[in-house]
Amino acid sequence: xxxxxxxxxxxxxxxxxxxxxxxxxxxxxxxxxxxxxxxxxxxxxxxxxxxxxxxxxxxxxxxxxxxxxxxxxxxxxxxxxxxxxxxxxxxxxxxxxxxxxxxxxxxxxxxxxxxxxxxxxxxxxxxxxxxxxxxxxxxxxxxxxxxxxxxxxxxxxxxxxxxxxxxxxxxxxxxxxxxxxxxxxxxxxxxxxxxxxxxxxxxxxxxxxxxxxxxxxxxxx
Ligand SMILES: [Zn+2]
Numbered sequence: 001x002x003x004x005x006x007x008x009x010x011x012x013x014x015x016x017x018x019x020x021x022x023x024x025x026x027x028x029x030x031x032x033x034x035x036x037x038x039x040x041x042x043x044x045x046x047x048x049x050x051x052x053x054x055x056x057x058x059x060x061x062x063x064x065x066x067x068x069x070x071x072x073x074x075x076x077x078x079x080x081x082x083x084x085x086x087x088x089x090x091x092x093x094x095x096x097x098x099x100x101x102x103x104x105x106x107x108x109x110x111x112x113x114x115x116x117x118x119x120x121x122x123x124x125x126x127x128x129x130x131x132x133x134x135x136x137x138x139x140x141x142x143x144x145x146x147x148x149x150x151x152x153x154x155x156x157x158x159x160x161x162x163x164x165x166x167x168x169x170x171x172x173x174x175x176x177x178x179x180x181x182x183x184x185x186x187x188x189x190x191x192x193x194x195x196x197x198x199x200x201x202x203x204x205x206x207x208x209x210x211x212x213x214x215x216x217x218x219x220x221x
Contacts, residue, residue, distance in 0.1 A: 001024065001026070001079065001080045001108040001109070001216050001217060002072070002080045002081050002082075002083070002100065002105060002106065002107050002108055003020070003024070003026065003080070003081070003082045003083065003107075003108060003109050003110070003111065003212065003216075004082075004083045004086075004087070004107055004109075004110040004111070004186075005017050005020065005082060005083065005084050005110075005111050005113070006110060006111070006112040006113065006179060006182070006183065007112065007113030007114075007115070007197060008113075008115060008117075008120060008172055008175050008176070008179075009120075009171055009172070009175060010115075010120040010123055010124050010168070010172075011113045011115040011120060011197045012113070012197065012201060012204065013084060013085075013113055014030070014084065015201055016113065016201070016204060016205055016208060017030065017082055017084035019205050020082055020111075020205070020208055020209065020212070021082040023205075023209055024079060024082070024212065025077055025079040026075075026077055026079050026080050026081055026082040027071075027075045027076050027077040027079075027080070027081045027082070028081075028082050028084060029068065029071055029072065029081050029082065029083050029084065029086070030084040030085055031064060031068060031083075031084070031085035031086040031088070032085055034067055034068055034071060035049050035053070035059060035064070035067060038067050039053065045063070045066065045067065048063060049063060049067065061089060061091055061092060061095075064086065064088075064092065065092055065095045065096075068083075068086050068096075069095070069096065069099045072096070072099065072100070073099060073100075073103050073105075080108075083096075087182060088178060088179075088182070089178060089181075089182065090181045090182055090185055093182055093185055093186070094185075107186075107191060108191070108215075108216045109191055109193060109211075109212060109215050109216050110183075110186040110191045110192050110193070111193055111195055111208050111211060111212065112183060112192060112193070112194045112195065113195055113197035113204065113208075114194045114195065114196055114197055114198075115197040115198055116198070117169065117172050119198060120168065120172060121165055121168050121169060121172070122140075123138070123141075124163050124168045125163055125164060125165050125168060126138045126139040126140050126141070127159075127160070127163050128144075128148070128157035128158065128159055129157060129158050129159075129160060130150035130152070130153065130155050130157055130158070131155060131156075131158050132150065132153050132155040133150065133152050133153055133155070135150055135151070135152055137150075137157060144157065193211045193215060195207045195208045195211060
């Protein structure tokens with residue numbers, strides 16, 4: 001089975017992707033990981049990926065499609081793949097469908113983690129990071145013993161510039177604008193299921209797992 005997992009940045013999609021892939025015996029394909037791996041491989045394609053990443057530009061659609069489709073069509077797990085971070089645009093979704101159809105395969109289900117913007121903004125803007133040991137705190141949900149200071153090494157905690165409300169809201173609105181047509185496309189095909197992503201990690205995982213089992217098939221373990 002081939003699954004697509006959608007969800008806004010900060011919704012915990014990466015964590016769910018790893019667990020769901022394991023539960024259904026699927027190969028977890030994260031577009032970010034794949035691009036980094038291709039780059040490291042030093043192939044001609046990898047060098048092209050690197051030139052975009054280094055200049056801070058978005059890697060263009062056709063390159064992403066080329067990198068990812070090669071893996072989708074040749075999964076290391078016979079059960080199939082779970083796509084995380086791809087497709088991101090309607091054009092990518094259509095390219096994916098075409099490639100899968102050529103191989104007599106298809107997207108079996110699209111699971112969308114639904115989380116309103118507000119809790120995501122709160123989660124991310126409250127984040128404080130230790131520059132020394134990398135520990136992550138949250139001013140409300142996971143505060144250090146002493147305000148602004150790391151419990152482990154007493155370093156002053158940092159509020160990353162990417163973690164401001166303005167940046168997070170901008171990222172979310174870009175995500176929604178890009179994903180809406182994608183969701184409409186899959187909804188039109190009857191492939192979309194929505195899962196409430198606001199609960200804790202375990203509850204969200206069980207809900208997603210249930211939806212996939214009901215719609216596509218049982219988990220292996
Ligand atoms: Zn620390």
